[in-house]
Amino acid sequence: MLQMTALSKIYRTEVVETYALRDFSMEVKEGEFVAVTGPSGSGKTTFLTIAGLLEEFTSGEYRLDGVDVRGLNDQRRSRLRNEKIGFIFQAFNLIGDLNVQENIEVPLRYRGVSGAERRKSVNEALERVGLSARARHYPSELSGGQQQRVAIARALAGRPRVLLADEPTGNLDSHMARGVIELIEELHRDGATIVMVTHDPELAVRAQREVHVVDGQVVDFMAPPRLAAGIEARQ
Amino acid sequence: MFGYYTTLAVRGLRSQAALTLLIIVAVGVGIGASMTTLTIYRGMAADPIPEKSSQLFTPQIDNFGPGGGEGPAGEDGLQDRLTYTDAVALLRSHAAFRQAAMYATPRVLMPTDPKLRPFDIRVRATSGDFFAMFDVPFLYGTGWTSRDDTDHAPVVVISRDLNDRLFAGTKSLGKSLTLDGHEYRIVGVLDRWQPIPRFYDLDGAFNMPEDVFLPFNVAIERRMDFGNINCRKAVGGFDDILSGECDWVHFWVELPTAAAVAEYRRFLVNYAAEQQRSGRFQWTARTRLRDVREWLDYHHLVSNEVSLLVTVSFSFLFVCLLNAAGLMLAKLVGRTSEISVRRALGASRRAIFMQCLLEAGLVGIVGGLLGLLLTNLGINGLRSLVSEEGRALLHLDAVDVGIAVALGAVATIVAGIYPTWRTARLQPARHLKTL
Numbered sequence: 222m223l224q225m226t227a228l229s230k231i232y233r234t235e236v237v238e239t240y241a242l243r244d245f246s247m248e249v250k251e252g253e254f255v256a257v258t259g260p261s262g263s264g265k266t267t268f269l270t271i272a273g274l275l276e277e278f279t280s281g282e283y284r285l286d287g288v289d290v291r292g293l294n295d296q297r298r299s300r301l302r303n304e305k306i307g308f309i310f311q312a313f314n315l316i317g318d319l320n321v322q323e324n325i326e327v328p329l330r331y332r333g334v335s336g337a338e339r340r341k342s343v344n345e346a347l348e349r350v351g352l353s354a355r356a357r358h359y360p361s362e363l364s365g366g367q368q369q370r371v372a373i374a375r376a377l378a379g380r381p382r383v384l385l386a387d388e389p390t391g392n393l394d395s396h397m398a399r400g401v402i403e404l405i406e407e408l409h410r411d412g413a414t415i416v417m418v419t420h421d422p423e424l425a426v427r428a429q430r431e432v433h434v435v436d437g438q439v440v441d442f443m444a445p446p447r448l449a450a451g452i453e454a455r456q
Numbered sequence: 457m458f459g460y461y462t463t464l465a466v467r468g469l470r471s472q473a474a475l476t477l478l479i480i481v482a483v484g485v486g487i488g489a490s491m492t493t494l495t496i497y498r499g500m501a502a503d504p505i506p507e508k509s510s511q512l513f514t515p516q517i518d519n520f521g522p523g524g525g526e527g528p529a530g531e532d533g534l535q536d537r538l539t540y541t542d543a544v545a546l547l548r549s550h551a552a553f554r555q556a557a558m559y560a561t562p563r564v565l566m567p568t569d570p571k572l573r574p575f576d577i578r579v580r581a582t583s584g585d586f587f588a589m590f591d592v593p594f595l596y597g598t599g600w601t602s603r604d605d606t607d608h609a610p611v612v613v614i615s616r617d618l619n620d621r622l623f624a625g626t627k628s629l630g631k632s633l634t635l636d637g638h639e640y641r642i643v644g645v646l647d648r649w650q651p652i653p654r655f656y657d658l659d660g661a662f663n664m665p666e667d668v669f670l671p672f673n674v675a676i677e678r679r680m681d682f683g684n685i686n687c688r689k690a691v692g693g694f695d696d697i698l699s700g701e702c703d704w705v706h707f708w709v710e711l712p713t714a715a716a717v718a719e720y721r722r723f724l725v726n727y728a729a730e731q732q733r734s735g736r737f738q739w740t741a742r743t744r745l746r747d748v749r750e751w752l753d754y755h756h757l758v759s760n761e762v763s764l765l766v767t768v769s770f771s772f773l774f775v776c777l778l779n780a781a782g783l784m785l786a787k788l789v790g791r792t793s794e795i796s797v798r799r800a801l802g803a804s805r806r807a808i809f810m811q812c813l814l815e816a817g818l819v820g821i822v823g824g825l826l827g828l829l830l831t832n833l834g835i836n837g838l839r840s841l842v843s844e845e846g847r848a849l850l851h852l853d854a855v856d857v858g859i860a861v862a863l864g865a866v867a868t869i870v871a872g873i874y875p876t877w878r879t880a881r882l883q884p885a886r887h888l889k890t891l
Contacts (some may be wrong), residue, residue: 246520270885275800295805303802310888314797330460331802375801 222383222414228281230267230437241267242437245281249354249383249416254409256428257418265418266387272416273385274302286382291372303331309405311388312370315360320348321371322356328379346374352405359398366397372389373404384408386417390424401426457807458814465798468791475787479780480823482869486776487827491860493762493769495852498664500758504651508591509748513717514656514708515724517542518742519731520688532569533746534757535686535703536658540676542727543705547583552709553716554589557672558582559705561680565668566634567622578649579635579765580657582673583719587613587644589710590656595619597629597644604643605671613644613669633668639679640670644769645684655748657706658755659684673789677812721745742826777871780823792879800886809880816872817865821876824864828857 230242249255270276271283274290283290286305290298294452307328308314313323319361325408327341332343347353360368369389389405390398394443406427409415417428425431433440469476478715503509516534519542538546558580565577586592587599597621600611612633619628632639650665679694687702697704711717721743728741746754788795795808803811835850 270888273800274884275712276883285862298803299804299807308865309798314793314800314888316794318471318794327798328801329458331798331804331807355695377660379802 222251222286223416224282224284225246225268225272226282227327227371228271229278229279230264230271230276230281234269238312239277240437242278245434245439247432247439249414251382251414254406254413254415254427254429255417255421256425256429256431257416257434258425259434260420263297265420265434267437268434269385271389273306273308274298280453282330299331303328303379304383305380305382307379307384307388309369309372309376309389310385313360313365313372313393315368315371315375317360320357320359321352321363321374324360324371325378327374327375332379342378342380343374346378346449348372349377360448364397365393366400367442369393369397370404373401373408377408383414383416388419389417389419389420391419457810460669461811462757462815462818464811465818467532468815469818472787472790475783475790478487478782479783479787479819479868480826482776482780482783483820483823483864484826484885486773486780487824487860487864487867488830488834490766490769490861491827491831491856492774492838494859495764495831495835495856496838497758498856499652499751499850500762502652503749504653504655505590505748507656508710511554511710511712512589512655512708513711513720513745514749514751515546515720516705516744516746517724517728517731518739519737521701521739521741522559530542532744533743534742537684537686537703538705538707538717540698540705543707545727548711549723550726551720553712554584554585554710555708556583556589556840557705557707558586558656559672559675559682560659560666560684563668563680563822568632568634569622571822572622578664579668579670579674579675579680580666581670581680583672585710589708592649593645593647595645596627597642599669600671602641605673608672609671609746610638610640610674610676611643611671612640615646615665615667616648618667619645628886635668635670636678636680653752655752656708657750678855716820717745721881750823773867776835777867780819780868781871784819784872785878787877788812789874792882795879795882796887799882800888805880812879813869813872814874816876817869820865820868820872822864823868824861826866827890828852828860831856831860 224248225245228242228245229240232239232241234323245264245268249379250426257265259270267276272287285301288301290301293301316327320430324345325346326339329339335348344353347356350373352367352370352374355363355367355371360371363371386405390401393401402424405415405417409429417424419425478805505512516536517538518533518534519539520533525538538557547555547557561579563579564574565575566574582601584602584605594598595616597613599613600609603609614628614633615739619672622628622633623631628645631642633642634640653662654660654665660863675687676698678809683695685697685702685704687697687700691697691700691702697734709720711720724743724745726745728737731737732739732741794863832852835852839850
């Protein structure tokens with residue numbers, strides 16, 4: 222589903238070159254739930270933005286759902302991003318001027334989906350996150366947990382091939398965070414491919430597999446014992 | 457997507473309302489200032505008779521020769537009027553489809569109604585073809601006939617305003633008017649008519665048309681004097697002016713086809729050559745035939761000051777648009793997070809560019825409407841400062857409205873290209889990290 226091989230990202234100034242990612246290789250298979258962990262400045266967010274086609278990489282190879290994304294123009298990258306990827310941000314990133322329904326519609330609008338289909342997808346996504354009654358509400362009228370659920374609904378509405386989550390519970394209190402992570406786990410159980418960046422070890426253990434990044438390099442792959450045991454039990 | 461972008465643009469107007477308002481005001485003030493001067497310019501430079509301006513011509517004959525005479529002449533040294541001798545000769549030749557000799561002769565009208573006091577009126581002595589040639593509209597009756605011209609018939613056509621004043625707007629055909637002790641029978645009453653500029657006599661190009669029109673031959677016969685006159689050498693009385701080399705008669709012809717124009721040019725050349733052969737001219741007299749537009753250009757009717765004013769006001773619009781561009785940039789910077797999110801959700805740079813540019817266009821249209829309002833205020837302010845004649849120049853028409861709104865939209869879109877381009881190029885990853 223998501224395959225990075227010997228990928229590097231270098232930020233250059235006139236006097237210095239900084240490697241955000243160095244010889245970074247990683248593969249996420251369809252249906253996997255992977256946590257990417259690491260200390261601040263390790264490169265995990267850079268990984269996420271490159272994976273989400275929001276940033277270009279300097280060298281290496283990246284295939285998203287079989288498509289080599291290197292050298293794609295902005296139009297094609299945007300289309301690919303719109304069709305294959307759903308984002309869940311730490312700060313929710315809902316558009317304040319749009320109500321819940323309109324926020325969820327945004328990716329579908331850019332895909333040119335008809336009005337009737339949009340409404341159907343939005344309703345399904347809202348139902349999935351348990352916020353059908355809030356369709357006409359504005360983000361400022363919702364709690365943090367509800368806003369993140371709307372953001373998840375927005376990511377789901379376009380039926381993406383992979384969900385990229387950046388510290389999805391970082392801005393929530395523990396009660397709301399529990400609700401959101403349970404929703405993410407539920408999505409995974411239903412077959413979604415999820416890549417979650419976090420520095421929270423408690424959150425990371427909820428994933429099927431953890432990838433630890435330090436100084437822009439993958440240093441360890443590990444399967445959290447509790448979840449691995451659960452998966453084995455399911456299999 | 458256009459409908460979606462339009463919806464977003466309307467929402468965009470409401471978000472950051474204070475900045476939006478400042479942009480609209482900047483655009484509106486610039487448009488208001490430039491449109492006010494442009495309206496004056498358009499009034500002065502307008503084609504006064506667009507449906508026929510390419511068929512109406514005025515001839516010039518170089519009767520002063522090398523060295524010229526007293527008084528003003530055009531850049532080419534030609535006088536812009538004809539002598540009485542030439543005017544009568546051209547009239548008698550009937551070389552044009554229609555032709556009219558004319559001059560202005562201000563008079564004092566003695567009303568028959570004892571309750572009315574005598575008052576000054578503008579009188580034009582002309583030929584009967586004047587009315588048909590210039591498509592003059594009539595409220596009642598018609599102009600006089602060619603036979604009235606040759607018979608020296610004492611008839612007049614009066615303006616609607618004079619008819620209102622003397623006859624309370626009633627149908628006054630057949631009634632009499634007394635000028636200089638002579639009675640004239642009214643054969644026609646004009647409807648509203650004010651060609652701007654008054655191309656057929658540019659002495660007072662923006663003056664109101666005449667109150668009374670009467671036959672040229674009658675005016676000469678009754679020795680009605682004239683205003684501007686330009687003689688090669690000093691002359692004595694009325695008869696000397698008629699027979700001497702004095703230019704004072706405006707002359708217009710209607711030539712409906714290119715062939716007729718060519719034929720009339722040849723006729724003028726031959727006429728001048730004939731005058732040379734007869735010993736009147738000691739030089740090869742040049743002739744010119746100019747249509748209405750050429751005539752207005754020849755007279756530089758739009759002064760350099762007005763052109764300069766338009767340039768200055770459009771420079772001001774440019775400054776306003778620079779301000780608007782800066783404000784738009786500030787507004788779009790304030791929406792960086794929203795635009796980054798849209799990019800993350802699949803909007804291409806082109807989509808963001810189109811969305812922001814459409815919003816700029818919408819702001820421009822609203823700014824154009826504000827500019828139109830300010831133009832209207834400016835025009836009305838100027839109207840209260842100028843004479844009645846000048847007011848005719850100062851009005852807004854549908855074309856002005858279209859220009860103001862289109863100018864607002866186009867100018868704002870142009871001003872918005874850089875901020876919009878910059879916004880579309882922003883790196884969403886950089887901004888999403890900090891959200």
